[in-house]
Structures are given as C-alpha cells and as structure tokens.
Amino acid sequence: MISGNDTEKAVTTIPAVAKALDILEYIAQRESAASAKDIATNLDIPIATVYRTIKYLCWRNYLKETNNGDGRYILGSQIISLAHQLTLQRDLIHLAKPFMRELAAKSNQTAQLGILQNHQVMYIEQALPTQPVNIIAALRTGIP
Numbered sequence: 001m002i003s004g005n006d007t008e009k010a011v012t013t014i015p016a017v018a019k020a021l022d023i024l025e026y027i028a029q030r031e032s033a034a035s036a037k038d039i040a041t042n043l044d045i046p047i048a049t050v051y052r053t054i055k056y057l058c059w060r061n062y063l064k065e066t067n068n069g070d071g072r073y074i075l076g077s078q079i080i081s082l083a084h085q086l087t088l089q090r091d092l093i094h095l096a097k098p099f100m101r102e103l104a105a106k107s108n109q110t111a112q113l114g115i116l117q118n119h120q121v122m123y124i125e126q127a128l129p130t131q132p133v134n135i136i137a138a139l140r141t142g143i144p
Contacts, residue, residue, distance in 0.1 A: 016053070019043075019045055019049060019050075019053055020053050020056075020057060022043050022045070023039055023043065023045075023050070023053055023054065023057065023063075024057070024062060024063070024075070024079075026039060026042060026043055027039075027063065027073060027074065027075055028075055028079075032072075033066045033072035033073055033074045034072060034073055035070075035071050035072050035073070036050045036051055036054055036071065036073075039054070039073075054073060057076070058073070058076065060076075060078060061076040061077050061078040062075070062076050062078045062079060063075065063076045064076040064077070089115065089124055092113070092115075092124075093113065093124060093125045096113050096125065097125065097127065100112075100113060100125065100126070100127035101127045103127070104127040104128060104129045104130075105129060105130055107129070108129045108130075108131060108132075108133065109129060110126055110127065110128055110129065110132070111126065111127045112125070112126045112127075113125040113126070
C-alpha cells in the first residue's frame with residue numbers, strides 16, 4: 001500500500017514493470033555501466049529475466065549497450081527524451097502561470113492549462129479566481 005494525502009490506495013504490483021524500473025534505477029545510480037550479471041546479483045532477479053528485460057529496454061532506447069560491446073549497459077536516449085518533456089512541461093507552467101492568474105482574476109473563472117496527450121487533454125495546472133462563485137444546491141431536489 002502506498003499512502004498519499006492520508007488516503008490509502010491499493011496498488012497492484014506488476015512484476016515485469018517493477019523489475020524494469022528497478023533495473024533502470026539501479027543503472028541510473030551507478031557511476032559506471034552495469035553488466036547483466038551485476039544487475040541480477042544486486043537486484044536478486046534471475047539472470048534470464050534480466051537479459052530479457054535489458055533486451056526490451058534497449059529496443060525501446062531506455063538502455064544502451066556501451067560502445068565497446070562488453071555487455072555493460074548505460075541509460076539510453078529515451079530517458080533524456082522523457083526528462084526533456086518534463087522540463088518542457090515545467091517551463092510551460094512557469095511561463096503560463098502569470099497569464100492564467102490574470103485571466104482567472106479578470107474573468108472570475110478558473111483558468112486551466114492542458115496539454116494534448118494520446119488524443120486527450122491532460123490538465124497540468126490551474127489558476128483559481130480570487131472570488132470564486134460557488135453554487136450550493138440541495139441534493140435530489142428540483143430547481144424551478
């Protein structure tokens with residue numbers, strides 16, 4: 001169980017995903033490249049599982065075999081791409097926030113910043129008006 005904001009939420013562990021993330025985190029914290037044997041030994045993951053996971057992570061560019069072909073791995077370019085997207089989102093929020101506050105204040109409405117992700121809008125920031133309008137209505141009653 002993981003707790004957040006004092007609310008306990010059940011999280012289903014997906015073993016293959018957990019192992020892949022453990023491998024990425026292990027390689028990220030090292031000062032040098034890691035071999036499959038190093039990974040298997042230090043993370044207590046079967047070597048066959050490590051090889052399959054590494055092969056897939058390399059195919060997706062999350063890992064890269066070192067140039068000398070010695071069977072050692074480092075983080076791949078996809079990690080940089082993900083970090084860059086996070087930076088862009090943070091920069092976008094930083095740039096948009098003053099305009100969102102002004103818009104919310106002038107319109108007395110909530111201003112939301114969304115990005116398109118997988119054909120859906122994901123809201124990444126919002127600015128509330130200084131004097132929000134609240135509507136409180138009795139539940140299950142008609143309003144003429």
